Amino acid sequence: MVTYVFIASAALAVIFGVVAIAHRNPVANVLSLVVVFFALSAIYAVLGMDFLAAIQLIVYSGAILVLFLFVVMLLNIRAVERFGSGRPWQAFLGAVTAIILACLVVLGISELHPAKGSALPGSDKGTAYAIGHALVTTHLFAFELISLLLLAALVGALVLARKESR
Amino acid sequence: MNPGALIPIPYTWVLVLSAVLFAIGTVGVLLRRNGIAIFLALELMLNSVNLAFAAFALRFAAEGGGAAAALNGQIFIFFIIAVAAAEAAVGLALFIALYRLKETIDVDRFNILRW
Amino acid sequence: MWAEVLVTLIKLAVVVGVLLTTVPIMVWVERRGSALIQDRLGPNRVGPWGLLQPVVDAVKLITKENLVPEGVQPFFYWLAPGIALVVALSTFIVVPFGYDGGLSLFGHKVRGFIVAPDLNIGILYIFAIASLGVYSIVLAGWSSNNKYSLIGGIRASAQMISYELAMTISVVGVLMASSSLQLNDVVLHQSSTWLGFIPRWNVFPQIIGAITFMVAAFAETNRLPFDLPEAEAELVAGYHTEYSAMKFASFFMAEYINLVTSSALIVLLFFGGWTLPGVTSPQGWFGALFSIVVFAVKVSFFLWFFVWIRWTLPRFRFDQLMALGWKVMIPLAVLNFFWVGAAMALGIL
Numbered sequence: 001m002v003t004y005v006f007i008a009s010a011a012l013a014v015i016f017g018v019v020a021i022a023h024r025n026p027v028a029n030v031l032s033l034v035v036v037f038f039a040l041s042a043i044y045a046v047l048g049m050d051f052l053a054a055i056q057l058i059v060y061s062g063a064i065l066v067l068f069l070f071v072v073m074l075l076n077i078r079a080v081e082r083f084g085s086g087r088p089w090q091a092f093l094g095a096v097t098a099i100i101l102a103c104l105v106v107l108g109i110s111e112l113h114p115a116k117g118s119a120l121p122g123s124d125k126g127t128a129y130a131i132g133h134a135l136v137t138t139h140l141f142a143f144e145l146i147s148l149l150l151l152a153a154l155v156g157a158l159v160l161a162r163k164e165s166r
Numbered sequence: 167m168n169p170g171a172l173i174p175i176p177y178t179w180v181l182v183l184s185a186v187l188f189a190i191g192t193v194g195v196l197l198r199r200n201g202i203a204i205f206l207a208l209e210l211m212l213n214s215v216n217l218a219f220a221a222f223a224l225r226f227a228a229e230g231g232g233a234a235a236a237l238n239g240q241i242f243i244f245f246i247i248a249v250a251a252a253e254a255a256v257g258l259a260l261f262i263a264l265y266r267l268k269e270t271i272d273v274d275r276f277n278i279l280r281w
Numbered sequence: 282m283w284a285e286v287l288v289t290l291i292k293l294a295v296v297v298g299v300l301l302t303t304v305p306i307m308v309w310v311e312r313r314g315s316a317l318i319q320d321r322l323g324p325n326r327v328g329p330w331g332l333l334q335p336v337v338d339a340v341k342l343i344t345k346e347n348l349v350p351e352g353v354q355p356f357f358y359w360l361a362p363g364i365a366l367v368v369a370l371s372t373f374i375v376v377p378f379g380y381d382g383g384l385s386l387f388g389h390k391v392r393g394f395i396v397a398p399d400l401n402i403g404i405l406y407i408f409a410i411a412s413l414g415v416y417s418i419v420l421a422g423w424s425s426n427n428k429y430s431l432i433g434g435i436r437a438s439a440q441m442i443s444y445e446l447a448m449t450i451s452v453v454g455v456l457m458a459s460s461s462l463q464l465n466d467v468v469l470h471q472s473s474t475w476l477g478f479i480p481r482w483n484v485f486p487q488i489i490g491a492i493t494f495m496v497a498a499f500a501e502t503n504r505l506p507f508d509l510p511e512a513e514a515e516l517v518a519g520y521h522t523e524y525s526a527m528k529f530a531s532f533f534m535a536e537y538i539n540l541v542t543s544s545a546l547i548v549l550l551f552f553g554g555w556t557l558p559g560v561t562s563p564q565g566w567f568g569a570l571f572s573i574v575v576f577a578v579k580v581s582f583f584l585w586f587f588v589w590i591r592w593t594l595p596r597f598r599f600d601q602l603m604a605l606g607w608k609v610m611i612p613l614a615v616l617n618f619f620w621v622g623a624a625m626a627l628g629i630l
Contacts, residue, residue: 006175010183017187021194021207029206040213047220049240052404059247062412064254069259069419075265105182126179128462132235146248153252157190160259
């Protein structure tokens with residue numbers, strides 16, 4: 001049952017990932033990415049990382065992609081370009097990359113011994129407690145740095161996007 | 167999920183999905199001209215990296231790392247999400263500023279510094 | 282295993298049935314309540330005290346002409362009300378609406394009057410699904426090919442994401458006090474008393490957090506005084522201008538269901554959920570029914586509170602709204618968070 005959910009979410013993620021990069025309409029791209037992130041959140045939940053699944057939905061789908069949608073609507077970006085027009089050597093590079101990665105994927109499936117029935121132990125108080133505890137004890141320095149980084153990003157975005165008041 | 171429950175998904179499947187999504191993202195970054203679309207493909211790549219971390223958290227937890235190994239993977243993913251949020255905010259603000267300057271988002275047009 | 286599925290399906294059917302039934306009742310309460318506040322009569326022709334008015338309204342909406350204006354983007358236009366309804370209905374599955382003292386049905390333990398009892402991340406699920414509700418409004422506004430809809434949609438989504446922050450931070454105080462993300466534990470934490478008769482509801486020690494959460498709930502559900510996105514006098518009808526008949530009914534139903542969820546959350550987080558000061562663990566099916574009735578009465582009070590505020594206060598201007606959200610609500614919520622942390626460290630809470 002869990003396996004079916006994973007396979008369905010994976011298929012959804014791949015299909016809508018392709019739509020996200022290939023569709024002409026920018027709003028369709030953003031919404032397909034929302035579906036991809038939803039599928040990824042389902043995969044995290046299935047793997048036992050429930051806190052991360054919720055965070056993925058709240059932060060990525062609910063905040064970052066809404067910001068993307070705002071910018072698309074603000075700048076009134078139309079669907080004017082054809083996919084990959086006029087850049088043949090980059091198209092070739094893209095195809096080569098995709099093929100190399102596909103080969104890596106095949107190698108990965110065949111060579112490594114998959115540990116079927118992997119167990120994901122968590123704390124008995126739930127993942128949120130475990131992550132929170134780790135963040136303020138073991139990874140405290142990185143946590144504080146992240147908050148500084150977010151502050152810098154906040155101020156930076158504000159300064160960059162402000163209209164010049166002449 | 168109950169802690170210690172058996173997850174019947176081999177970690178290589180998650181890795182395969184991560185690689186496929188990374189490939190899709192790379193192709194998107196290389197082939198799109200619209201700046202926002204490039205950014206979207208970049209977000210897809212970051213998420214595929216998150217999936218890779220989840221796969222390895224699964225593997226090392228199963229191979230005897232215990233709860234600590236699983237937790238490290240999740241902490242990594244948490245930080246990557248935070249950094250991606252910061253980067254998306256600043257990048258989109260940058261695009262807004264660029265649009266005000268050049269009236270376009272087409273990255274081929276940003277060639278003022280060309281020799 | 283099938284008993285488990287059956288029990289979950291029954292709980293789901295009860296929840297969805299009650300939610301969908303509350304919508305016509307709220308329509309009636311809104312119209313008669315507004316009439317009461319405005320010193321007039323309200324609808325009283327259709328059935329005793331106008332009780333059949335919502336039924337008549339529903340029939341009208343179903344039989345209305347389905348007008349799709351030219352130039353809309355068809356996929357997003359039809360998707361938006363669907364997202365609104367799905368999101369509104371999905372948030373209620375982690376809300377516990379009664380006390381379960383080990384009851385069992387068809388040989389399987391009921392495990393709490395909550396559709397999804399095992400979800401460790403309880404309230405985070407509600408925030409996650411509610412943050413997806415922004416898309417329905419943005420898409421409705423954008424795909425309608427109409428200036429007023431677009432402005433209404435952008436305003437609504439800016440308002441919703443701003444007040445989501447204040448809402449989340451004000452809830453953190455409650456979660457710290459009860460040391461758990463699950464709403465059942467939050468309610469159980471509030472079930473004892475101080476001095477023997479004051480119930481240990483979270484609203485008393487965390488009054489600032491409670492007020493911030495209530496204001497943010499008003500903003501999240503687009504109710505007056507924060508209803509500029511759908512302001513009738515300002516923007517024609519805001520983001521649902523171009524939606525007629527059943528599509529409008531979907532937005533309408535989604536708004537009232539969000540209202541019920543917000544009231545339920547306020548009751549659970551700050552006003553003790555289904556507990557009363559004297560009664561902490563009522564036994565058996567009669568006790569469960571009693572706890573459900575207590576919960577329903579409290580939620581009804583807050584539903585009336587939403588209607589009351591709507592018809593009493595004037596509307597905020599959009600810049601005032603955003604300034605309030607970012608410059609007043611978020612600092613207040615953070616203040617509440619510090620206060621709870623300090624109180625817990627000092628042993629008061």
